[in-house]
Amino acid sequence: MRTRMLKGEVILLICVVFFICRAGEVLGERPVKEAVLNAEKEFQVIDGFGANINPAQWREGNLKTAIDLLVDELGGSLFRFDCYGQANWLDPSKRDEEGLYPEAYLEEVYTSKVFKDAWETYRYMQSKGVKLFLNVSGRIPAELAGPDGEHLVDYDGYAEMVVSLVKWAREREGLEFTLFGPYNETDLGRQEGPRLYLNDCLPATKAIVKKMKSAGLGDVKLMVMDDSWVHLDNLEEFLNDAELAGSIGCFAIHTYGNGLYADGGDSWYLNPSRFKKMTERVSKSRYKECPVWMTEYGDLDQSEEIEFGIAWRSTRRLLRFLNDGVSAGLVWDGYDNYHKHDESWSIYGLLRTDREKWEYAPKRRFYSAKQVFRYVKPGFKRVEVAALKEDRDHIYYYATNPLRHILMSGFVSPDKGDFTAVGMSTIEHDVFLNMKLEGLSPAASKRVRYYRTSRDEDCRKVEEIKIKDGSVKVLVKEGSIFTLTTVE
Numbered sequence: 001m002r003t004r005m006l007k008g009e010v011i012l013l014i015c016v017v018f019f020i021c022r023a024g025e026v027l028g029e030r031p032v033k034e035a036v037l038n039a040e041k042e043f044q045v046i047d048g049f050g051a052n053i054n055p056a057q058w059r060e061g062n063l064k065t066a067i068d069l070l071v072d073e074l075g076g077s078l079f080r081f082d083c084y085g086q087a088n089w090l091d092p093s094k095r096d097e098e099g100l101y102p103e104a105y106l107e108e109v110y111t112s113k114v115f116k117d118a119w120e121t122y123r124y125m126q127s128k129g130v131k132l133f134l135n136v137s138g139r140i141p142a143e144l145a146g147p148d149g150e151h152l153v154d155y156d157g158y159a160e161m162v163v164s165l166v167k168w169a170r171e172r173e174g175l176e177f178t179l180f181g182p183y184n185e186t187d188l189g190r191q192e193g194p195r196l197y198l199n200d201c202l203p204a205t206k207a208i209v210k211k212m213k214s215a216g217l218g219d220v221k222l223m224v225m226d227d228s229w230v231h232l233d234n235l236e237e238f239l240n241d242a243e244l245a246g247s248i249g250c251f252a253i254h255t256y257g258n259g260l261y262a263d264g265g266d267s268w269y270l271n272p273s274r275f276k277k278m279t280e281r282v283s284k285s286r287y288k289e290c291p292v293w294m295t296e297y298g299d300l301d302q303s304e305e306i307e308f309g310i311a312w313r314s315t316r317r318l319l320r321f322l323n324d325g326v327s328a329g330l331v332w333d334g335y336d337n338y339h340k341h342d343e344s345w346s347i348y349g350l351l352r353t354d355r356e357k358w359e360y361a362p363k364r365r366f367y368s369a370k371q372v373f374r375y376v377k378p379g380f381k382r383v384e385v386a387a388l389k390e391d392r393d394h395i396y397y398y399a400t401n402p403l404r405h406i407l408m409s410g411f412v413s414p415d416k417g418d419f420t421a422v423g424m425s426t427i428e429h430d431v432f433l434n435m436k437l438e439g440l441s442p443a444a445s446k447r448v449r450y451y452r453t454s455r456d457e458d459c460r461k462v463e464e465i466k467i468k469d470g471s472v473k474v475l476v477k478e479g480s481i482f483t484l485t486t487v488e
Contacts, residue, residue, distance in 0.1 A: 048078030075374030221249025279325030
């Protein structure tokens with residue numbers, strides 16, 4: 001009996017050893033992707049990340065909960081703030097013979113409930129130390145438009161209205177900002193903003209600059225043009241004009257949809273995107289000190305059926321335009337909200353809004369954005385992340401690039417003491433990533449934190465890894481968004 005038991009124990013032990021060895025073989029057979037983060041090869045400075053905000057849900061301060069989540073938990077540092085949601089808050093018929101609005105009328109409008117809520121919302125956000133700027137969107141008064149009701153023809157009238165907002169916010173409410181976005185998607189017009197054609201953009205902008213200077217607001221720079229897509233011919237009009245130099249703070253653009261094929265087809269690999277062309281043209285112009293910002297990005301699905309799909313698409317689009325030289329990204333929208341410009345409730349928010357209790361909860365798209373927002377700080381520079389071994393002269397370089405199916409972006413702090421690398425893997429199985437770190441300061445020899453968002457993980461801290469021999473190695477989960485960072 002004892003002999004049989006010993007034989008059984010031996011057989012069991014052999015089986016255990018076999019399965020352990022086999023597991024080790026399988027683990028060892030997992031592919032290893034080798035990359036290098038080169039802190040010496042620097043690109044654009046990052047100005048910040050955040051969301052679009054409006055005060056419609058202020059509700060006597062209840063919105064503070066959402067703002068706290070977007071700032072304290074998400075890591076948002078930059079916000080685009082729309083006070084009213086339409087570009088028709090002033091009645092042009094109220095202007096006097098000189099085209100000015102009486103002070104009593106401005107007092108009535110800017111102390112109304114909707115604007116009081118706006119000022120309070122802005123002040124609370126300002127108290128949290130984030131950077132904000134005002135913007136204008138939505139329909140314009142018919143009196144300022146042509147026969148179609150949307151094409152802006154009265155540039156001075158529009159300038160008078162929007163500058164009155166800036167002046168009141170600055171001087172009467174004491175709000176802090178140095179940038180102002182006077183337009184929204186003028187290439188679409190109608191409910192999005194005033195319709196402006198190519199020949200309209202410069203004179204309309206110059207009318208606003210002139211009015212700003214006469215109002216003593218010359219230190220507030222403009223953001224142009226906040227269009228729905230990159231129009232290089234429109235951009236060239238500004239770049240070739242010397243008069244506005246010093247009055248433009250940044251060039252702003254929007255993008256939505258599936259972030260992989262921004263220009264369609266194989267242009268993802270073979271040709272520079274429009275974002276890349278835009279940042280390159282600006283960097284070679286007299287406006288080279290003006291960054292390009294993505295002031296709206298995301299995905300416009302309203303089905304609530306593909307939340308991880310939205311999180312994935314939006315983050316892929318974010319990494320794409322960052323790799324193309326854009327310096328800031330603002331997601332649309334901060335929280336599910338009612339928008340005056342399209343007169344509908346939308347569910348584009350990073351936060352889900354409970355309309356009965358007016359409570360807020362993060363969606364998966366919140367956590368995918370957090371992978372970047374929280375760990376890439378304003379002032380960081382984007383740096384090169386590339387395959388460790390690649391042959392750019394090979395005829396099939398794009399098809400055989402070792403990192404073709406892992407989209408990555410890398411960033412370092414100004415002193416090169418901290419780094420963050422964000423990646424997205426479309427590989428259909430788990431792989432090891434061995435990332436070599438080059439050009440970091442000696443102070444960067446810290447433990448690296450590994451965060452991951454997947455179909456069942458919300459920016460989960462997977463582990464802490466010690467940098468070994470100048471490299472860090474992690475297991476990248478199939479279909480995941482991952483962040484490696486020394487940032488707390």
